Amino acid sequence: MGRTSKKLHAKLSRGGLSDLPTGKTPRHPDTPDIEAWIRQGMDPVHAAYAFVQHVTSFFAEGTSRLPEMKKYAHLVAKAEDEYMPSGPPMSPLTGSFFTSWAFYDLPFDDGDTLASCLIESNDVVGMNPDQLDALKKMAASRMGVYQHVGTDGPHVRLRELVTNAESVCHPTSGYRGTIGELWYVRLLPPLLPDLAQYHVAFTTPYILMAGQNEWSQFLRRALAGSVNDATGLHRLFKHGPDPNYWNEFVFKAYHHHRSDAIFLAGIPDLKATLPHA
Structure with a gap:
């Protein structure tokens, strides 16, 4: 503290x-x-x-x-x-x-x-x-970029880029998506894990329209010099290079939306790819 x-x-x-x-x-x-x-x-x-x-x-x-x-x-x-x-x-x-x-x-x-x-x-x-x-x-908790890898009953399976950690998630917005999609979302871990084993996708998912390769390349650039990828990833998504980094990305990357999901285009550090840069 x-x-x-x-x-x-x-x-x-x-x-x-x-x-x-x-x-x-x-x-x-x-x-x-x-x-x-x-x-x-x-x-x-x-x-x-x-x-x-x-x-x-x-x-x-x-x-x-x-x-x-x-x-x-x-x-x-x-x-x-x-x-x-x-x-x-x-x-x-x-x-x-x-x-x-x-x-x-x-x-x-x-x-x-x-x-x-x-x-x-x-x-x-x-x-x-x-x-x-x-x-x-x-x-x-923090936001993160996850690939949709399937469903498990009413839940969605998400695998994080870089760490490959896989989570079974309750999508609070109701959006279930499709396999292969990239989600930018905040996952909260299970509470009382002996009663519930699933995470909660706490925010409305932002669906990333750029491909996995483009996002993987961005993350490699962003994590360059990081001693530990998991620690660097946490720092990147928690705080960014500056406090409003991810607010700015969402604001400039907006493409379209539906009631249960918002779609974003572009890559954060490639200004020309962002619709509202």
Whole structure:
């Protein structure tokens, strides 16, 4: 944890969440009911992650006006103005893609993220151990490029480029795709793995129209000089060469969309291949 998370924790410990400007806390009456979501047909692992995302959103909204979070709030506000996240047709950046970046990937000050601040302050917030475990998994997650290699019942099998790690995934948007497609998506690992063995494709999938060879060549260029491919890949997709690198790619690469998937053309470091460069 960095300096900001420790300062924020100290402040919240003295005053509690009742001091937050919005007056909202994770126990706010508008907090969703996971069981109701599941009764309505939502996958239970997805529902658990979505609940923690909701708690994190409350925390972000409340703390972003505090002086300790001034730099974070400025970075997010600037990106919101630039990319107008909402999903097509207004912007190719979906809400789930942008908020996941803002909560779990965007570093500020000495390496803190919004998620690290919430984890540090959980003795004030009061998430239970399972919810805290889900938050830590979300904080460690990242986007990645995966090849569709088939289906497994209602799930999709995705194999990551470079690492070749294969995952069985629940596609939350409902998009099942076709074998051979490349997906740019954030996978979250199983919760309580003795009960569920599948990952959750948490964001609406971005379907990459450039071929596997082109993306493999890009990744080799991007990872050149990396001591460990897996570590380099994590750093590339988590933080990019700069914080808005992947926001910029999605914005410039948009080609078309359907209700459950968004299609992107081009390669990030080849400007001439991007439709809106």
